[in-house]
Amino acid sequence: MPKPILLWKLLLGLLWKLLLGLTLGLGGFGAPAMAEEPDAKSLFEKGVVFLEADQMFEDKEAGQYVARGDVEVRYKNRILRADEVIYVPEQNKVHAKGSVTVIESDGTVSFAEEVELNDDLATGVALGFFARLDNDATIGAASAIHSNAGRKNTLQKAFYTACKACMNEDGTPGKPTWRLRARKAVQNQDHHMIYYRDAIFEIKGIPVMYSPYFAHADPTAGRRSGLLFPNAGQSGKYGLYYEQPYYKVISPYSDITITPRAFTKVRPVIFADYRKQFYSGNVRIKGGITHERDFDSNGVRFGDDEVRGFILGEGKFRINSNWKWGFSAEVVTDDLLFRRYDINFTDETRGLFRNTSNRLSSQLFAVGQGEDYFASISAVEYQGLRAGDNDDQLPIAGPLIDAKKIYDDPVFGGKFTLGLNTAVLNRVDGINSRRASASLDWNRRFVSKSGIITKPYAMGRVDYYNIENEAFRADLGTTNQNIGRALGTAGAEIRWPWMKAGQKVNWVVEPIVHLSASPEGDGIDNFDVITIDNLGNVTRTSTSLLPVEDSLSIEFDESNLFRSSRATGHDVWEDGLRASVGGRISARWGNSGFASLTAGRAFRSTTNTGYTTGSSLQGKSSDYVAGVTFNTGAPLRFSSHVRLDPDSFEINRFDVLASTRLKKDKLGPLSKILHEVRSTVKYTTMPARATGGTALNELTFSSQAFFSKNWGVRFDMLHDFEQDKTRRTSLGLVYDDDCSRFELTFVRDNTVDRLLRSGDSIRFQFTLATLGSFGGN
Known part of the structure; x- marks a missing residue:
């Protein structure tokens, strides 16, 4: 008979095998399979296996060795706990009984009432098996069998759920929101899949759906190819529909989802969503295609059969730590295709520029940014989806260049910013324009002893334009004009904040005056647009040679009240003497409480026809503008903007946005x-x-x-x-x-x-x- 100490060494070695076996087998639902370890007995002799129990003894009559009472076996970062562990040498079996727990190094926990494992790890059986997975899901079974030969785990009367099972008020176990229950489940560790037979989907313990066969990826696996949940429904446009997505893993870095959608009134559509991850970035391309006629809201088909479809794609890539480049592609064959098939094409912002309502854009761009510079270069092509849109009249823009360089070395105590901006717009039908601009800005900040903050600034800019306009021909004898201009402005913003600190609220009252001066005129000549009516009468309308391309939408409010120019681009220039007068009152309290009121009005010495009539910036005085912000954090957030006519005080714009939780x-x-x-x-x-x-x-x-x-x-x-x-x-x-x-x-x-x-x-x-x-x- 071997000596007791050697028997316990052998028992400890087999216990390590038990622990490893649980990890490889029954614990495999929560963790990936591990490689074979060195001989367990030699590991024990090196003192790396730890066994602790209230009692350890040999039962000679039963021919077994017993560790009983809070048994714990540790090896590296794995732990096995049980009420009792028994080793039977003649049967080469190890039994763990009573609240068996296996804790993996990644925190995955498996439970069983009883476990039996042979010492070669070929077969293992667990009763009352239960495992908590690393994604908060749980899986369990009345019994579980592990076989190393086929690397399979077979579960009888199995269940799976991602819901937390809470206790009821009376102490009884609560029912999860949903649970997948099956007569039998098999986990294939090589394929990383779980297959169910006679699967029943339950909601709060109530069966709602049955399937004789069901499968999904093993929770330990990454991405797996296979069918996804289907979708179905009904519409007056295309009748009943059914779509069945299929997900395909192409490589570790790419995948595609293909979704055929079939209808009862119209022909099917096939959608695809392709993704690929590169070392420096990623690409995603979505699209759809069909061969169909037009149809209306009632599904009435008309017109010719044509190939119809769309592409919505985007790619973004790093060049280095400061630079990136990317592209977007948005193309559709029909203006109404998205609406006909209820496709949400605005769910993402693709590219560098956000689209306006019912417009698509395809973009190519590069952007760089450092501590003292910013630069971007891009090209954009548009497609209109509105009823009156003519794509031939929409511009193809590019290259669009915007670059700024800040020079920190003080000049007259301030900073210089050098800017470069270009815009090239070409149309199939319409005006073509090309512009290059260079600017130099200077600004400084003074704070007086009395607290008055003064920010003087100066800016000079030169613009060069080449305009092609068929309307030039009648008056100028040519369709092409080259235009150059030099512009400049100087001014200062003056603020005098007054603060009052209270026990609960801190107040700041801040009068603000913004002054600007520029030479009169925008440096652009006019030409006569000549029209002849049916009676032969000739009408001449004097119009600027320069079309407004980049400042078509200007909204005047308190956010741009104290600026030298409210134009969003370069085409519109504000000249003459200008002053904006107003102020701001703000209050802060608590950790996040904030409220402010900003109000004022703008004045100028000349009129400016470059702005739209509705902006209130054409005349020598603007509307009154005001904005209110009130924020208490999550409970209430409120903001409002108002524009009032200076004579009648009628509302020219009013909007309010409020949210509460x-x-x-x-x-x-x-x-x-x-x-x-x-x-x-x-x-x-x-x-x-x-x-x-x-x-x-x-x-x-x-x-x-x-x-x-x-x-x-x-x-x-x-x-x-x-x-x-x-x-x-x-x-x-x-x-x-x-x-x-x-x-x-x-x-x-x-x-x-x-x-x-x-x-x-x-x-x-x-x-x-x-x-x-x-x-x-």
């Missing part, structure tokens, strides 16, 4: 029925005289109210007061917890675009953590 403890009496409320409201009104066209008067409202921690309702609305029409309304039921989100929403859309009129729809979306989402209309 109130928890149960902030709801007062409503806390008896509400758990949380989140709301956002935005209101904007502008009369026709301020827009230069159609009046704007609309309200957007969005709110979510939760009646419990998980259940709530949401409401969204867009109402046009000018036409007395609610353009869009949605009302939905929401469930949200740690492992799932469900939304059931009724949507009424009254938007009309040519032959397409939206209607009513019911949408649902079900998202399951670790498994994916599915839904439909």
Whole structure:
């Protein structure tokens, strides 16, 4: 008979095998398989295996060795705990009983009531198996069998969920929000997949769906190819539809999702979403294609069969720590294709420039930024989706260059900034323009003993233009004009902040005056636009040689009140003497409380026809402008802007944006029925005289109210007061917890675009953590 100490060495070696076996086998649901370790007995002799128990003894009658009472085995960063561990030499078996726990080095924990493992690790059995995975999911079974030969784990009466199982108030185990239960589950460790037989999907313990076969990627795996959750629904435009996404892993750095969508009224569409990660960046390209005719809101098809589709792509790459380059591609064959197939093409901002409403752009750009410089070069091509858009009249822009270099060495106590800017715009039908500009800015900051802050500045700029305009021919005899101009301005901004510190609120009152002076005129000559009516009468209209390209949309408010120029580009120039007079009052309290009011008005010595009439900047005095901001953090955020006519004090623009998020403890009496409320409201009104066209008067409202921690309702609305029409309304039921989100929403859309009129729809979306989402209309 071997000596006791040698028997315990052997037992410890086998216990290490048990621990490793649990890691390789039954613990494989939570961790990747490990490589073979050195001989366990030699490891023990080196003193690296630790065994601790209340009792350790030999049972000669039963022919077994027993460690009992809070047994713990440690090797490196792995731990095995059990109430009792028994080794039977004749059977080469090791049993672990009672609250068996295996803790992996990555924190993954597996549990079982009882484990039996042979010493060659070929087979292992666990009863009452349960594992907590690193993604907060759990998997369990009445019994689990591990086989090293096929590297498979077989679970009987298995379940899987990503939900936390909480205890009920009476101490009984709670039911997870959802659970996948199966008669049998097999984990293939080589393929990193889990296959289920007779799978039942349960919600709160209630079976809602059955499938004889189901599979998903092993939680220890990365990306896996396979079918994703399908989507289905119905629309008056294309009838019933069903789409089945398929996800394909192409390489460790690239994948593609292919989604065929079939309809009952029209022909199918195939969508694709391709992604690839490079060392220096990434590319994502989405697209769709079909062969179909046009169809209206009722699914009535007309016109010719054509190949129709779209591409939405983007790539961004690092050149070095300061420079990057990228591109975007946005192209569609039909203006209404996105609306016909309910494709959201505005879900992402692709490229360097954000698109305006119903416009696509394809861009190529490079951007660099350091501590004292910024530079960008880009090219952009546009595609219009509006009813009146003519792509031949939209510009192809490029190269667009914007560069600035700051010189820190003081000159007259201030800093210089050197700027370079170019814009080249070409059209198939319309005006072509090319511009190059160079500028030099200087600014400085003084603070007097009395606290007056003065910021003097000066700026000089030269512009060179080449304009091709067919309208030149009648008056000038040519369609091409070269224009050069030199511009300059100087001025100062003067602020005198007064502060009053209180016990709870700190106040700052700040009068502000901004003064600017520039030579009169913008350096551009005029020409006569000659028109002849049906009676032969000739009309001459004097117009600037320079078309306004980069300052078409100018909004005058308190944010640009104290600037020397409100133009957003280079084409419009403010000349003469100018003054902006106003002030700001602000208050701060607590950790995040802030409120401010900014108001003022602008004056000038000359008129400026470069600005639109609605901007109030054409005349010698502007509207009154004011802006209010109020922020208490999450509970309430409020901002408002107003523009008032200086004579009648009528509103030329008014908008307000307010958002709130109130928890149960902030709801007062409503806390008896509400758990949380989140709301956002935005209101904007502008009369026709301020827009230069159609009046704007609309309200957007969005709110979510939760009646419990998980259940709530949401409401969204867009109402046009000018036409007395609610353009869009949605009302939905929401469930949200740690492992799932469900939304059931009724949507009424009254938007009309040519032959397409939206209607009513019911949408649902079900998202399951670790498994994916599915839904439909």
